[in-house]
Amino acid sequence: MGQSKTVWDNPAEIIRHQKPDHPVMAFAPQVLQDNARRYVAGFPGLVTYAVKSNPEEVVIQNLLAAGVRGFDVASPFEIDLIGRLAPSAARHYHNPVRAGWEIDHAVAAGIRAWSVDSRSELDKLFARVPTATDRGAVEISPRFKLPVLGAAYDFGSKFGATPDLAAELLAEVAKRGYTPSLTFHPGTQCTDPVAWESYIRVAAEICDMAGVRAVRLNVGGGFPSHRVMGVEPDLPAIFAKIGETAAEVFGESLPELVCEPGRGLCADAYALITRVKSVRDGSNVFLNDGVYGGLTELPIIGNIDRIQVLTPQGLPREEDLHPRVIFGPTCDSVDRLPGEMALPAAIEEGDYVIFHGAGAYSTVTNTRFNGFGAMTHATVMSLA
Ligand SMILES: *Cc1c(COP(=O)(O)O)cnc(C)c1O
Numbered sequence: 001m002g003q004s005k006t007v008w009d010n011p012a013e014i015i016r017h018q019k020p021d022h023p024v025m026a027f028a029p030q031v032l033q034d035n036a037r038r039y040v041a042g043f044p045g046l047v048t049y050a051v052k053s054n055p056e057e058v059v060i061q062n063l064l065a066a067g068v069r070g071f072d073v074a075s076p077f078e079i080d081l082i083g084r085l086a087p088s089a090a091r092h093y094h095n096p097v098r099a100g101w102e103i104d105h106a107v108a109a110g111i112r113a114w115s116v117d118s119r120s121e122l123d124k125l126f127a128r129v130p131t132a133t134d135r136g137a138v139e140i141s142p143r144f145k146l147p148v149l150g151a152a153y154d155f156g157s158k159f160g161a162t163p164d165l166a167a168e169l170l171a172e173v174a175k176r177g178y179t180p181s182l183t184f185h186p187g188t189q190c191t192d193p194v195a196w197e198s199y200i201r202v203a204a205e206i207c208d209m210a211g212v213r214a215v216r217l218n219v220g221g222g223f224p225s226h227r228v229m230g231v232e233p234d235l236p237a238i239f240a241k242i243g244e245t246a247a248e249v250f251g252e253s254l255p256e257l258v259c260e261p262g263r264g265l266c267a268d269a270y271a272l273i274t275r276v277k278s279v280r281d282g283s284n285v286f287l288n289d290g291v292y293g294g295l296t297e298l299p300i301i302g303n304i305d306r307i308q309v310l311t312p313q314g315l316p317r318e319e320d321l322h323p324r325v326i327f328g329p330t331c332d333s334v335d336r337l338p339g340e341m342a343l344p345a346a347i348e349e350g351d352y353v354i355f356h357g358a359g360a361y362s363t364v365t366n367t368r369f370n371g372f373g374a375m376t377h378a379t380v381m382s383l384a
Pocket of ligand 1: 050053072094095185188189220222223260261262264
């Protein structure tokens with residue numbers, strides 16, 4: 001182990017000086033803050049952060065510094081984490097299924113915004129949640145779903161009421177004296193703004209069916225990160241589509257808009273530095289990290305092809321790309337990345353493969369399965 005620093009220039013400097021044998025998550029606070037400011041300035045409403053995508057305290061702190069004032073919390077742990085780090089921030093408990101004790105915990109912690117997608121869970125809320133606290137009114141947002149559109153991963157098979165049921169729940173919420181709002185989640189890594197457009201149109205229909213004006217409409221997460229070379233997410237187009245569609249379909253009764261991105265905020269602020277353990281018989285590449293570590297998501301939503309290969313001296317290998325199968329370090333045969341990835345022909349044991357945009361659903365899902373996954377963290381000025 002060589003020189004140690006608190007803040008490195010970039011991933012290449014870490015590689016040159018430390019030659020890490022275990023995976024390193026390189027975090028660029030500046031990138032996170034710049035990105036968060038783009039959301040806060042560009043989204044036509046309140047930006048909240050879905051904590052589950054990356055609950056590192058440095059992430060929460062940098063988001064607060066950049067002006068994020070609300071959080072989507074989905075468990076007692078996340079409720080308490082944000083309560084401690086950001087006592088004055090809004091916390092929306094948008095996990096629509098909760099045990100009784102979890103509801104009681106959240107009430108005691110001062111939660112005033114809930115989502116729901118079933119009658120049984122709504123009855124649990126009615127029984128345990130007061131309609132107002134000393135900090136103000138309590139909001140319940142039925143969550144509805146549509147058939148999947150343009151998302152890399154389908155959330156609708158687990159959560160979301162049909163529009164008909166959502167209308168019934170919304171009417172019931174209003175009748176009981178809670179603040180009626182609506183929410184949806186279009187899926188994750190949605191690159192097409194149309195995903196939001198269709199949901200917002202149906203949200204207006206649900207309000208009509210229920211005869212209720214929604215006070216707020218939460219358009220979920222699902223905002224894309226930069227996973228694929230040459231395909232930059234077009235955030236302004238998505239924000240514009242959301243704002244225009246809502247104004248068109250709701251007119252005078254436009255609800256306040258809220259979004260709750262996870263991946264879109266945090267993913268591109270991290271790069272995962274992995275090391276080549278072996279190039280087996282000159283073909284398959286084995287890395288020191290895989291689907292039980294920082295790359296858990298890749299088999300579910302597809303490869304990150306924004307990768308770089310560096311020598312231990314930190315110099316890029318770019319020439320002569322060849323498709324290779326990439327395996328992770330464990331003895332489990334599912335521990336491989338989907339398909340094949342283009343890697344330089346000269347790649348060899350001891351080289352480093354950097355996966356850019358790896359900050360979401362990675363540090364938090366890393367496991368020590370099979371004795372691997374000794375991931376460390378480093379802070380960098382820049383990811384390039
Ligand atoms: C996971 C989740 C999000 C964040 O999803 P991303 O695709 O990471 O933006 C937002 N809202 C809810 C309710 C979620 O469960």
